Amino acid sequence: MNSIEIKKLGLRFGEVEVLKNLNLDIHDGEFLVLLGSSGCGKSTLLNCIAGLLELSEGQIHIKDRNVTWEEPKDRGIGMVFQSYALYPQMSVRGNLSFGLKNAGVPKAEIEKRISKASEMLQIEQLLDRKPAALSGGQRQRVAIGRALVRDAEVFLFDEPLSNLDAKLRTDLRVEIKRLHQRLGNTMIYVTHDQIEAMTLADRIAVMRGGKIVQLAPPTELYNKPVNKYIAGFIGSPAMNFLKGILHGGDQPYFIVEDSKFPLNGYEFDGPVPEEAEAYLGVRPEHVVIGAEAEASVAHHSVEVEVVEPMGSDTLVWTQLCGQHFRVRVDGQSELKVGDTLEIGFDPSKASLFHAQTEERL
Amino acid sequence: MSVLAYESTPEKATAKKARSVEPSGSRPTRYLDPGRIILYSVLFVAAVYYLLPLYVMVMTSMKGLPEIRMGNIFSPPMEITFQHWVKAWDSACTGLYCEGLKVGFWNSVKITVPSVIMSIAIASVNGYALSHWRFKGSEVFFTILIFGSFIPYQVMLYPLVIITRELGIFGSLSAVVFVHTIFGMPILTLLFRNYFASLPPELLSAARVDGAGFWGIFFKILIPMSVPIFMVAVIMQITGIWNDFLFGTIFAGIKNFPMTVQLNNIVNTTQGVKEYNVNMASTILTGAVPLCIYVLSGKYFVRGIAAGAVKG
Known part of the structure; x- marks a missing residue:
């Protein structure tokens, strides 16, 4: 069963088309992440679902109910904002109960829900404080609590962790995931951070220019990105792209300068072109070195140019066939600038993108 | 001490060096x-x-x-x-009436209080709607409103006299209140709009998700957050309306002259002896209200004046 259905949604501000003919079905209990760089329309889409923005076209259904013209409060949603958006003049308790009071929920019920939510988020001892007396992490917990007490069908998160420092972000990320596992509600989560998206999502919708470019589970997004943009966006360190010529036929292969990379076993998305300019995308973490490299299908000797140790692993910058190439190696390796390194990878596990359309081949 | 330090015997020099402390901790205040x-x-x-x-x-x-x-x-x-103060308050003659400034004082109160309340009530809602509930043409509406503050009052006096006459309120307290409310509108709306626009829009979104409507958000979220700007507006309006002379003279009618007009009538009599002591007492009494507000509200007053400076 679908929790949310978005049908042919369009949004215009005057002449500017922000969202175009957008369709999206979100399953019951699913954790969906809207991912994209700033200005791609992901927050706008979330605001449309919340009912904070009027649609120009299309429909939104929540729990099989057409809510296109309904006020935010009647949609059965709870929302968490990036800037917390806590009411500064109210105590935490006031913030949590504001929506329930507006809805005319009886006092005893309000108390019950507040104590349940505050226990779940460990903010019981903060209930009588004003938001100004809370830290960033505590504020965001209260903001989540405010969505929680509404007993909403759907939770909407608008970059909730972007204002927090790195450590708190990872802590709260896990907590949101736990919350989802415990509540089982449908959650829509907007972020520009691909790690947050990968770690939290059941499915990720990557948006660009007001459209959903790919909607897939994290692993699929990682292994089979549909275009070069997503390939470069997902994964850290970013994917390497080698520009060359793809030769089709029974034994497809890829030529970069004078090196040949056989593509036996590569799953092409469509018909294989005879000969085409293309990019071969290889993830730095899929490159092997040393003895393993010698055994792999495509192996080369390269010179180490820059070494970036990150503790758990080390990123090595090299040149492969005259093009920049990053390799992730073990953090304990003691490579130095100028060393020669034997690298290899499996081209059939790589990704091929058309040079002009940048679509996956 | 400095004289000693400048004597350049070696012992003195080292003595001074020993006395001067390495900088550490908080800097000593001079x-x-x-x-x-x-x-x-x-x-x-x-x-x-x-x-x-x-x-x-x-x-x-x-x-x-x-x-x-x-x-x-x-x-x-x-x-x-203090008899001149008593006279100024109780029995100084303004034209034909010799009842002192107290009549004008109460008139001024009757003009100022409703004018302040009404102008702020309307302007704050205006500013709220213009900043957070944009409608088609709201920018044009706002521009016209602001344009109003650039037109000299004098230009509008005659039309306003006609309007108040047609409304049947000319020469009454309601006419002055009406005029003050109108003229307070541009600057106050600007003041409130800019203040409300500086509040995070997410806060209003959150309130909407929480089920608060147009008025719910205004009364429960915005007003409690905006006490400073309301203070500024109140101070600006009280001082402005209390010190007004022009509208009081024209629209109030003889019986309802505000204090400023009465003061003028007392001070500028051309007949009889010039009672400087009574004049001084009257002037201080008239100026006392803005003065008290200044003393009581301190920093808000300065902000109010700065905001009112646009008024010209």
Whole structure:
């Protein structure tokens, strides 16, 4: 069963088309992440679902109910904002109960829900404080609590962790995931951070220019990105792209300068072109070195140019066939600038993108 | 000490070196450096310069006429008397009526209080709607409203007289209140709009998700957050309306003249003896309300004046 259905949604501000003919079905209990760089329309889409923005076209259904013209409060949603958006003049308790009071929920019920939510988020001892007396992490917990007490069908998160420092972000990320596992509600989560998206999502919708470019589970997004943009966006360190010529036929292969990379076993998305300019995308973490490299299908000797140790692993910058190439190696390796390194990878596990359309081949 | 330090015997030099401490911890405060002395003297002179007229007024208001005629305006009264204050308040003549300033005071109160409340009530809702509930043409509406503050009042006097006449309120307190409310609108709307626009829009979104409507958000979320700007608006309006002379003269009618108009009538009589002491007492009494507000509200007053500076 679908929790949310978005049908042919369009949004215009005057002449500017922000969202175009957008369709999206979100399953019951699913954790969906809207991912994209700033200005791609992901927050706008979330605001449309919340009912904070009027649609120009299309429909939104929540729990099989057409809510296109309904006020935010009647949609059965709870929302968490990036800037917390806590009411500064109210105590935490006031913030949590504001929506329930507006809805005319009886006092005893309000108390019950507040104590349940505050226990779940460990903010019981903060209930009588004003938001100004809370830290960033505590504020965001209260903001989540405010969505929680509404007993909403759907939770909407608008970059909730972007204002927090790195450590708190990872802590709260896990907590949101736990919350989802415990509540089982449908959650829509907007972020520009691909790690947050990968770690939290059941499915990720990557948006660009007001459209959903790919909607897939994290692993699929990682292994089979549909275009070069997503390939470069997902994964850290970013994917390497080698520009060359793809030769089709029974034994497809890829030529970069004078090196040949056989593509036996590569799953092409469509018909294989005879000969085409293309990019071969290889993830730095899929490159092997040393003895393993010698055994792999495509192996080369390269010179180490820059070494970036990150503790758990080390990123090595090299040149492969005259093009920049990053390799992730073990953090304990003691490579130095100028060393020669034997690298290899499996081209059939790589990704091929058309040079002009940048679509996956 | 410095004289000793400048004697260049080697022992003295080392002694001085030993005395001077390595900088560490908080820097020692120097209360009497030259910069501060200059600053305070300038402030002192400025304060005296502005307080002197007030001093002269207070002194004069407590002197008898014979003493005033001696011309020593700075000398304190030989015999302190408050009878001129009583006269100014209770029985000074303004034109035909000799009931003192108290009539004007109460008229001013009757004009100021409703005008302040009404203009702020309307302007705050205006500013709220214009900042967070944009409608088609709201920008044009706002531009027209702001344009209003650039038109000199005098241009609109005649049309306003006609309008109030047609409404049947000309020459009454409601006419003055009406006019003050209208003229407070552009600047107050600007003030409120800009303040509300600076509040995070997410806060209003959150309130909407929480089920608060247009008025719910305004009364439960925005107003409690906006006490400072309401203070500024109140101060700006009270001082502006209390000090108004023009609208009071034209629209109020003889019986409802505000204090400023009455003061003018007392001070500018061309007949009989010029009672300087009564005039001074009347002037201080009239100026007392803005003065008290200034003393009571401090920093808000300055902000109010700064915001009102646009008014021209």
